[in-house]
Amino acid sequence: MKFFTLIFLLKIILVFSQTSEEKYILSKNFIYLAKMDAYKKDYQSSNNRYGKAFKLHKVEDSNDLLDAASVAFEINNRKLAKEYIVEAIVGYNAPKEFVLEYKGLQKFKKDQIFTDIEVNYENYVEEYYKSKKSIAAYIEVEKLIEKDQNIRNLHINITKKLPRNIKDKKRLDSIFNQQMIEVDSITTNSLIEITKKYGYQDKGWIILWHQRGQEYKNENSKFWKFFKPLIKKEIENGNLHKSFFAMFDDEYEIINSGKQVYGTYSDYFEVYPIKDISGIDARLKQIGFPPLLYDKLIYGKKLPEGYTLTEDQLYQELLSRVKGYD
Incomplete structure (x- = not known):
């Protein structure tokens, strides 16, 4: 009994000695393991690891909560499953259709829980908005996003309607590009403020x-001179994951060398291969x-x-990342 008490206390000490950034990374590693356990149909282990992950750090989006709900259903813990689904809505504003049609939940769709979710959905959404620290900031950002998307969607929609052989397409693209530059100037400055x-x-x-793209690495960019150090600080404080810049880095590398650093464009490996394939997993580990x-x-x-990596090697690697905490 004393031995197990000592182990428990050591785990607590280890967790509390971690930085906020390290706790976030550890939480994500537990989620990776939980999903691997579910893949292997070891649902009890998966459920336990989801629980550990969520205690360490809030999840990045609603998907992890819905996956955890699926696992809770598998072990017949309906109460926990509902808690996770409700949290996906209250905490992350998950759309009703997204929740009801979520692939991992389809086999449980006839459960009364989903009827309850539909009936109470608007109340859950209301709770989401009430929980916002500043609804004013939320609305202001939403307005920026609407402005950002309107010009881009307009370009796409008009281009779709044009004949393929239109002579003035380059001129039209040039006009829209200029308008996007003007809109981006407004939205970027507004987001800074x-x-x-x-x-x-x-x-x-x-x-x-x-x-x-190129702007991301522009040392004179007012926008990135403001946001890069701010985001790095958010990562240190555990508010953003260490992988935040991975897609930005891959996009920049693709433009300049036609290759990827982290493989975030996984559907385009044949077009944009990974730079130094032998070192890819080590690089991925560095960013969590x-x-x-x-x-x-x-x-x-x-x-x-x-x-080259086997399923067993993958699992052992993930286990090594949570050693002492599992």
Whole structure:
């Protein structure tokens, strides 16, 4: 009995000695293991690891909660399953259709819980908005996103309606590109001011994403000179995951070398191969991502040519990341 008490106390000491950034990474590693356990149909172990992950850090989005709900259903813990689904809505504003049609939950769709979710959905959404620290910041960012998307969607919709052989397409693209530059100038400056006033806003990510490519590495960019150090601080404080810049880095590398650093464009390995395939898993570990094989097993993604890792090696790697905490 004393031995197990000592082990328990050591685990608590280990967790409390970690930085916020380390806790976030550990939480994600427990989630990776939980999904691997579910893949192996070891639902009890999966459920336990989801529980550990959620105690360490809030999840990144609603998907992990819905996957955890699926596992809870598998072990017949309906109460926990409902708690996870409700949290996906109250905490992350998961759309009703998204929840009801979520692939991992379809086999449990006849459960009374889903009827209750439908009936009470609007109340859950109301709770989501009530929980926002600043509804003013939320609305301001939503307005920026609407402005950002309107010009881009207009370009796409008009281009779709044009004949393929239209002579003035380049001229039309040029006009829209200029308009996008003007809109981006407004949205980027506005996002900086909103962030200064209210702090980092998760929903502003799309504005950041539209400043990727060459602009991302532009040392004179007012936008990135403001946001890069701020985001790095958010990562240190455990508010953002260490992998935040991975897609930005891959986008920049693709433009300049035609290759990827982290393989975030997993559907395009044949077009944009991974730079130094032998070192990919080590690079992924540095930013808190699982080995590349994980995406194939869990999400059905293709693997790039030359990649070698077995399922057992993947599982052992993930276990090593939570050693002492599991």
